[in-house]
Amino acid sequence: MDTSSRDDFVIAIRSAFLKKETKQRFSLVFLICLSLIFLGLTRIDFKPINYVKISIKEIVYRSSYVVSVPENYLKRTYQAIQSHFIIYNDYFEIKSEIEKLKSQKNVDQFVVNENERLKKIIDDYVADSDEIVAKIIIDKNSPFLRSLIVNKGSKNNVKLGMAVLDGNYLVGKVVEVNYLTSRILLLSDLNSKIPVIIEPGGSQSILSGTGRNDGIIQYMKENYIIEENSTIYTSGAGGLFKAGIPVGRIKIDELNKKNKKVDFFSDFSQLRFVKIKSFKKGND
Amino acid sequence: MVEISKITIANKVLRYAPILLLFISVLNEFDFNYLELKYFSFNFPFILIFYWSLKKSESLGYGLIFVSGLINDVVVGFPMGISSLAYLFICGSAAYFRNITLNPSLVKDWMFFLATILVVNSMIYSILVLFFSFSLNYNDLLVNLIFTFLLYVVCANLFEIYQRLVFGNQNV
Numbered sequence: 001m002d003t004s005s006r007d008d009f010v011i012a013i014r015s016a017f018l019k020k021e022t023k024q025r026f027s028l029v030f031l032i033c034l035s036l037i038f039l040g041l042t043r044i045d046f047k048p049i050n051y052v053k054i055s056i057k058e059i060v061y062r063s064s065y066v067v068s069v070p071e072n073y074l075k076r077t078y079q080a081i082q083s084h085f086i087i088y089n090d091y092f093e094i095k096s097e098i099e100k101l102k103s104q105k106n107v108d109q110f111v112v113n114e115n116e117r118l119k120k121i122i123d124d125y126v127a128d129s130d131e132i133v134a135k136i137i138i139d140k141n142s143p144f145l146r147s148l149i150v151n152k153g154s155k156n157n158v159k160l161g162m163a164v165l166d167g168n169y170l171v172g173k174v175v176e177v178n179y180l181t182s183r184i185l186l187l188s189d190l191n192s193k194i195p196v197i198i199e200p201g202g203s204q205s206i207l208s209g210t211g212r213n214d215g216i217i218q219y220m221k222e223n224y225i226i227e228e229n230s231t232i233y234t235s236g237a238g239g240l241f242k243a244g245i246p247v248g249r250i251k252i253d254e255l256n257k258k259n260k261k262v263d264f265f266s267d268f269s270q271l272r273f274v275k276i277k278s279f280k281k282g283n284d
Numbered sequence: 285m286v287e288i289s290k291i292t293i294a295n296k297v298l299r300y301a302p303i304l305l306l307f308i309s310v311l312n313e314f315d316f317n318y319l320e321l322k323y324f325s326f327n328f329p330f331i332l333i334f335y336w337s338l339k340k341s342e343s344l345g346y347g348l349i350f351v352s353g354l355i356n357d358v359v360v361g362f363p364m365g366i367s368s369l370a371y372l373f374i375c376g377s378a379a380y381f382r383n384i385t386l387n388p389s390l391v392k393d394w395m396f397f398l399a400t401i402l403v404v405n406s407m408i409y410s411i412l413v414l415f416f417s418f419s420l421n422y423n424d425l426l427v428n429l430i431f432t433f434l435l436y437v438v439c440a441n442l443f444e445i446y447q448r449l450v451f452g453n454q455n456v
Contacts, residue, residue, distance in 0.1 A: 008384070016379035028376045031350045035372060038354070038365030043415055053364055060311070060358040067311040138359065145361045176361075183361060190419040211421040 054178050061149050061181045065137040079270065131165075132156055132276040137181065139271065146189035146209060148172070150274060153180045158276055163241045165275045166266040170194075170234060170245045174276065182276075186268050187215055187247065195237035196247060198230050207232060207247065207262055213269070215248065215262035228252045232262055242279040298450045302336045302343045302443075310356040310367075325424070326431040329356065330404070331439045333371050334397050337378035339447065349375060363416050370404045377403075390440060398433050405429050 017028045041049040134150035152158050154177050162174045164184045172192065176183035185192050192209040198217070205220045217226070230250040236243030246265055253259035297304070309328045329352070336343045353368025360367070377400040385392065405425060412418040 012380050012383040015383050017376045026346050028372055031346050032372050035365040035369035042363040057358050060355050064311040064359055067308055071312055147361050
């Protein structure tokens, strides 16, 4: 590269980044430095920046909810039309399943009572806290992060790590608490890892998200045989969730049999309200 | 009089439409994820910022781009500052390209856009993985990059039509 072309390059770069353009209040390099400062302060968990973050979050979450109204309307309409097509086929299947479940329920009630008695004896997590019902205000499933924003925060006693349920099914946990809002990390997120038990067989394992709509069983020795449609429950290890919350079913990948995928019971794209709960020991 | 003020307001809204669209897109993250197309996602703010910084830089204030980046981080859940950094880098890259280009053409813009988003996505990926221990799916990132690149042409043509309608033929 000769000197003049190098000079041209330097002039073009300087003009693009350092010079303040007409009608621009800030130069690019100043704002880039500001972004780097923000990133650095976030990295070292600087307290004042956390307060700024919480304030911005409160405003942004509410604004985002308002701005998303038209798209959410379209989304719900699309989903409603789609579900109308499959409802008829599902109806007869569900009807016969309800009959079976009704008869099974009577048998199960006895087992539930017995289980509760036994858990009290072994001092396991049985008692539920008051559950908080929260409305989902943002459900932007970005391809990189699977999370939801709900309209309950520290004002409503939401705490970090609380379990989030859709009916009786686990959907995630609280990872960020603001004053009026909280963020829930869904089980399908790549960063979500929870201890689970696979029934029948009682094998312990870790369920991780895939970043899509399913999960995957990790850290399990190959000699354990897991059948398709085995049910996944929380194992209660680590003390975050109580044992026995239903999570999903095993779905074995046809292409790679070693891959044990998990089909979650709850459809995360359809969530509108969730229950936020924490669990404590029975005698606490 | 009322007519004149109505025209002025409408004119202002049209002139500030790119920045409004940017804010709506970061607040709303419209990405058609609800269609559940398995391999489809794109980054609309990247396209918008690159195009308007290249063609009509005064339409998007750098300060507002910085704020929109912070909003995007909050909505998506990334560490604050990362999207601002990416957006501003795109602005800088577009300004540099504007300075060195004598005969602008869509194909040249498109190729330079590809180079820019490759660098920006690599930068985001490296920062998130190395400094914030995020787990990111590399394939998803690649798919996002490819669709962002492909959709640039579509969006650029739409923006150009819009630009001709609102701003006339000046400075295209």
